[in-house]
Amino acid sequence: MISLRGVAKSYGGRQVVGPLDLDIARGAFVAILGGSGCGKTTTLKMINGLIRPDAGEVSIEGWPLGEAPWRRRRRIGYVFQEIGLFPHLSVAENIAVGPRLAGWDRERILARSAELLELVALSPDVAERMPAALSGGQRQRVGLARALASGPEIMLMDEPFGALDPIVREALGQDYRTLHERLGLTTVMVTHDVTEALLLADQVVVMDAGRIVAVDDPGVLLADHPEPAVRALMETPRRQARRLEALITGRAARG
Amino acid sequence: MDDRLAAAWRVLPDYLGQHVLLSACALGLGLLISLPLAIAASRNPAIRWPALFVAGLIQTIPSLALLALFYPVLLALSTLAKATFGHGFPALGFAPSLMALTLYSMLPILRNGVAGIISVDPAVLEAADGMGMTPGQRLWRVELPLAAPVIMAGVRTSAVWTIGAATLATSVGQTSLGNYIFAGLQTENWVGVLFGCAAAAILALSVDQLLGLIESGLARRRPWRIWTGATAVAAGVLLATAPLWAAGAPAYRIGAKNFSEQYILSELMAQRLGAVGARAAIRDDLGSATIYRALAAGEIDAYVDYSGTLWANVLGRRDNPGRAAVLTGLASGLAQRDGVKLLGPLGFENAYALAMKADRARALGVASLDDLARRAPDLTLGTDIEFPARPEWKSVQSAYGLRFRRLTTYQPTFMYHALEDGQADVISAFSSDGRIEADHLMILADPRRALPPYDAVILISPQRSHDPTLLAALQPLVGAIDAAAMRRANYAVDRPENKLTPAQAAETLAPR
Numbered sequence: 116m117i118s119l120r121g122v123a124k125s126y127g128g129r130q131v132v133g134p135l136d137l138d139i140a141r142g143a144f145v146a147i148l149g150g151s152g153c154g155k156t157t158t159l160k161m162i163n164g165l166i167r168p169d170a171g172e173v174s175i176e177g178w179p180l181g182e183a184p185w186r187r188r189r190r191i192g193y194v195f196q197e198i199g200l201f202p203h204l205s206v207a208e209n210i211a212v213g214p215r216l217a218g219w220d221r222e223r224i225l226a227r228s229a230e231l232l233e234l235v236a237l238s239p240d241v242a243e244r245m246p247a248a249l250s251g252g253q254r255q256r257v258g259l260a261r262a263l264a265s266g267p268e269i270m271l272m273d274e275p276f277g278a279l280d281p282i283v284r285e286a287l288g289q290d291y292r293t294l295h296e297r298l299g300l301t302t303v304m305v306t307h308d309v310t311e312a313l314l315l316a317d318q319v320v321v322m323d324a325g326r327i328v329a330v331d332d333p334g335v336l337l338a339d340h341p342e343p344a345v346r347a348l349m350e351t352p353r354r355q356a357r358r359l360e361a362l363i364t365g366r367a368a369r370g
Numbered sequence: 371m372d373d374r375l376a377a378a379w380r381v382l383p384d385y386l387g388q389h390v391l392l393s394a395c396a397l398g399l400g401l402l403i404s405l406p407l408a409i410a411a412s413r414n415p416a417i418r419w420p421a422l423f424v425a426g427l428i429q430t431i432p433s434l435a436l437l438a439l440f441y442p443v444l445l446a447l448s449t450l451a452k453a454t455f456g457h458g459f460p461a462l463g464f465a466p467s468l469m470a471l472t473l474y475s476m477l478p479i480l481r482n483g484v485a486g487i488i489s490v491d492p493a494v495l496e497a498a499d500g501m502g503m504t505p506g507q508r509l510w511r512v513e514l515p516l517a518a519p520v521i522m523a524g525v526r527t528s529a530v531w532t533i534g535a536a537t538l539a540t541s542v543g544q545t546s547l548g549n550y551i552f553a554g555l556q557t558e559n560w561v562g563v564l565f566g567c568a569a570a571a572i573l574a575l576s577v578d579q580l581l582g583l584i585e586s587g588l589a590r591r592r593p594w595r596i597w598t599g600a601t602a603v604a605a606g607v608l609l610a611t612a613p614l615w616a617a618g619a620p621a622y623r624i625g626a627k628n629f630s631e632q633y634i635l636s637e638l639m640a641q642r643l644g645a646v647g648a649r650a651a652i653r654d655d656l657g658s659a660t661i662y663r664a665l666a667a668g669e670i671d672a673y674v675d676y677s678g679t680l681w682a683n684v685l686g687r688r689d690n691p692g693r694a695a696v697l698t699g700l701a702s703g704l705a706q707r708d709g710v711k712l713l714g715p716l717g718f719e720n721a722y723a724l725a726m727k728a729d730r731a732r733a734l735g736v737a738s739l740d741d742l743a744r745r746a747p748d749l750t751l752g753t754d755i756e757f758p759a760r761p762e763w764k765s766v767q768s769a770y771g772l773r774f775r776r777l778t779t780y781q782p783t784f785m786y787h788a789l790e791d792g793q794a795d796v797i798s799a800f801s802s803d804g805r806i807e808a809d810h811l812m813i814l815a816d817p818r819r820a821l822p823p824y825d826a827v828i829l830i831s832p833q834r835s836h837d838p839t840l841l842a843a844l845q846p847l848v849g850a851i852d853a854a855a856m857r858r859a860n861y862a863v864d865r866p867e868n869k870l871t872p873a874q875a876a877e878t879l880a881p882r
Contacts, residue, residue: 165499189502199497203515203591212511213501261501271500 116141116301117162117269121171124157132157132325134171141268144295144302146316148309148348154325155305159271162303163191175269189216192262192300195273198254200246206232206257207242213265231260236290252283259291263298270295272304276311288315309352313337321345374561377871378550383613386569388545390610393536396468397529400475405521407476408483409509418484425477433474433535437542440466441660445667462660462669463653467539467546474535475528482524486517519589526581533574537566543625543653543664547573552655557630557863557872558783577603620651622840625664625673628655629782630863631720631802631856633872635674635826638879642843658756659683666708668833671840675829676720678822680704682761693823700827709832713841714848718802718856721824722762724751725799727789728812738815742796743770750776752785752794762821763798769820783864802826802853804861826851850881 116139123133132154139145147155160166161173164184173180180187200209210228219227232239235256246254255276262270275291276284292315295302306312312319313333321329321336323344329336337353340346404425411418428436444466448458459465490513498508514521537548550566553559580599587595622643626636633654640650653670662684664670677696681687685703690696697715704710724739736742742749751774757763758777766772774796780788786805788794799806801813801824828847834840859879862870870878 163500165496185499185502185504187502188500191502193497193500195493195496195500197493197496199491199493199495199500201494201497201512201516202491203512216502216507 116143116176117303118174119158119161119171120174122158122161122168122173123170124154124161124166124168130325132161133168135325135327137320137327137330139301139303141301142299144292144315144317145304145320146312146318147303147305147320147322148307148312149322150307153322155307155322156273158322159273159303159305163188163193163271189213189265190267190269192267192270193272194258194262194270194275196275196277198258198278200254200257200261202246205243205245206237206249209246209257210261210264212261217265219265227264228260231264234263234294235260252279252287255279255287259287263294268299268301270300270302272302274306275304277306277308284311291315309348310355313352321348372561373874374559374869374871375565377873378562378565381549382569385545385547385549385566386573387611387614389533389536389547389570389573390607391614392464392467392471392539392544392546393529393533394607394611396471396536397475397525397532399468399472400528400532401479401525403472404476404479405483408480408521409487411480412484412487421480422484425480428473429477433470434538434541436470436474437467437538438657440469441542444469445663448667458667460669461667462543462656462664464544466542467536467544471532471535471539475532478524478527478531479521480524482520482527483517486520486524487513489520490516515588519585522581522585522588526578526585529577529581530574533570533577537570540655541628541657542660543656543669545651545653549654552628553633553872555781556628556783557633557869558866559869559871576606580606620649622648622650622672622834623670624650624652625656625661625670626652626654627658627661627673629800630872631800631860632674634859634863634875634879635716637873637876638847639672639674639828639844641873641876641880642847643840646839646843648839648843662710662829665829665831666710668831671831671834671837672713672844673829674716674826676824676826677715678721678762678824679760680827681822682765686761687822688761688765690819690822693825696823697825697827704829709835711830711832711835713828713830713844715825715827716847716851716856717849718826718851718853719824720800720802720826720856722757722760722821723799723801723813723816724766724796725789725806725811725813726796728810730795731812731814736814737812738817739766739770739772739820740817742814743772746772746774746796749774749795750778750793751796751798752778752780752788753798754782754785755779757798766816766820769818802856802860803864804857804859805864807857808861808865826856846881851879855879 119135119137121134121136124131147158149155157166161168164180164187175187201212207228210231211224214224214227228242229239232242237253237256241253249257259275276287279287288311304316316333319331319333319336320327321344328342329340329345336345337349340349407421411421441461444461448461452458494512495508498512503511536546537551539546540548540552547566547570550562554562554566580602583595584599587593587599624636624639626632636652636654640652643650656664658679661673662675665673677700680700681696701712704712724742726736731737734745736745758779778788778794785797786809789797790809799811799813806813828844830840859875862875862878863872
């Protein structure tokens with residue numbers, strides 16, 4: 116569904132990304148994983164044209180990014196770490212931005228906004244509040260609801276749960292995973308959190324220094340991977356898993 | 371009620387209406403130019419610095435000078451337009467005031483506009499782009515609403531500046547609340563000065579409060595505040611300018627320079643026209659070079675000038691053939707040069723003359739300019755602001771070899787005070803001034819006839835030189851005012867107590 120062919124980007128003569136090729140199938144949940152500065156966010160932004168590639172081509176269902184990229188962006192949900200809620204608009208108005216751009220009528224927008232608040236597990240009385248009056252978790256949920264509002268088929272997410280505390284983060288991640296399946300979305304999520312990538316995605320793209328070093332299922336990555344960069348990344352979750360395993364079995368043995 | 375207060379109230383609807391109209395147009399035009407410029411400048415640093423620099427530079431020009439500079443520019447453009455399209459446009463009054471104030475109003479709007487737009491959180495802008503807003507939608511739905519409170523704060527500052535600076539428009543012939551201040555300063559009518567200041571301050575503060583209401587409405591998203599503020603501002607502008615539309619355009623415009631005698635004589639001419647049912651407006655506080663050009667260009671219809679002034683400044687003559695010859699020379703010279711009609715002399719002279727306190731002059735043994743030349747190196751000369759730049763001063767200087775220790779310029783009123791206080795020893799007095807007698811001054815004789823005669827004459831613009839109503843109304847004034855009568859009238863306006871308004875003084879001069 117989404118296809119990147121020979122896509123590359125450089126800033127000030129320094130190649131930051133690529134050239135890289137990537138295919139993402141309809142309905143997939145793909146995580147792009149890597150450390151800071153590996154080019155994962157740049158890659159994500161090149162998918163909806165927020166960043167123009169210097170070389171190569173990005174196409175969605177065979178259509179290349181045209182001269183008016185905003186047309187395509189309206190059909191792609193976009194969530195990013197800073198959230199970027201419009202501070203001058205209430206929660207309901209923030210959610211209505213996409214539908215308004217798509218030219219929906221008032222009733223449909225109102226109904227949609229109520230539906231979305233429920234979908235992201237926010238109480239209806241949040242609708243009239245301003246973003247400044249929300250907690251971090253609530254803001255992130257509103258950001259998600261806003262991205263989903265006009266019914267996109269594709270969701271691009273840049274560290275969507277990054278700013279949250281671990282418990283909220285886990286819960287919101289799982290909630291989103293459920294939504295992804297229920298709505299039949301194609302999701303591309305950028306993260307530097309290995310565990311998050313492994314637990315949420317069907318497929319993980321590992322990036323290092325602007326290049327893709329592996330594209331595999333979480334299980335394959337966790338097994339002894341031939342790529343040293345992948346092995347290094349997987350070391351922490353494996354150690355944590357062994358430790359947890361030991362704690363659980365030890366307790367079971369004692370009990 | 372005090373006569374002066376009553377007189378001030380009577381002209382308030384006209385002054386306030388003109389002031390509000392000018393300020394509102396300048397601010398509106400300023401907004402119309404600065405906002406798009408601010409948007410362009412916030413997008414493009416290559417425009418940002420030059421735009422802010424130029425706007426800042428304009429701000430450093432004294433507003434009075436900015437107003438004054440637009441007159442010659444517009445006059446040149448008008449002359450060009452007349453040559454090209456067959457008709458020009460008024461270079462005096464509303465047009466130069468509007469242009470100067472528009473420029474003056476731009477900086478705060480531009481500066482706050484740029485600051486407001488570039489300070490919008492980049493994350494919010496990225497979200498707008500990511501959601502598929504076009505650049506225009508992003509501007510209108512995100513950037514401008516978020517920058518609106520900051521922009522509005524700039525508009526407030528700009529409004530207060532513009533309303534304040536509009537008082538100076540009086541000096542280029544645009545009626546404003548400044549007329550109270552300029553005229554009050556000249557005639558020592560402090561009631562008038564205070565009245566003008568208070569009116570301008572109240573106007574500025576009210577507008578500031580209303581715009582503040584809009585600003586807080588924008589910042590806190592209270593639509594009723596925005597609407598209340600905007601409606602009140604719009605209603606205020608309509609209400610204040612209503613008298614202007616109701617009155618219609620005056621049939622005649624009478625000019626006046628910036629001293630008491632001129633106020634009185636312009637009132638007198640307006641009263642004569644009023645008596646025959648023709649409405650006349652007075653444009654006062656015009657500079658002496660400006661006023662003649664305004665008449666020649668037909669922007670005013672009539673005013674009183676002085677033969678020596680015209681002889682030296684307009685015709686550029688340095689000789690002095692005597693009173694009658696100067697008058698006939700002027701009549702033909704002005705008609706030939708500009709088509710201006712010299713209707714005739716009023717019957718008195720208001721000469722530039724060097725004067726001293728009589729007792730001081732006697733103590734120093736000075737009776738003539740020849741005597742003065744010997745004493746001048748120890749003395750201070752006080753003059754009005756334009757005298758040192760006039761050809762008359764140059765001819766006096768060269769004829770007598772005058773070298774003063776110091777030369778200080780004053781508003782005419784303060785020049786007399788300076789002489790009284792001893793800050794000046796000699797002043798460039800006006801011979802028809804009532805204060806010469808009242809303050810016991812002595813006019814120094816001019817045996818070499820370096821100063822030309824200064825007969826007060828009525829001048830008529832080329833366009834009106836055959837206007838029967840105007841000529842019939844003003845003709846009776848020719849030869850009807852002698853020096854004593856003029857001096858009495860001037861003193862009635864200038865004296866410290868029991869003052870008359872220029873209009874009241876004009877009534878005492880009306881020919882029976």
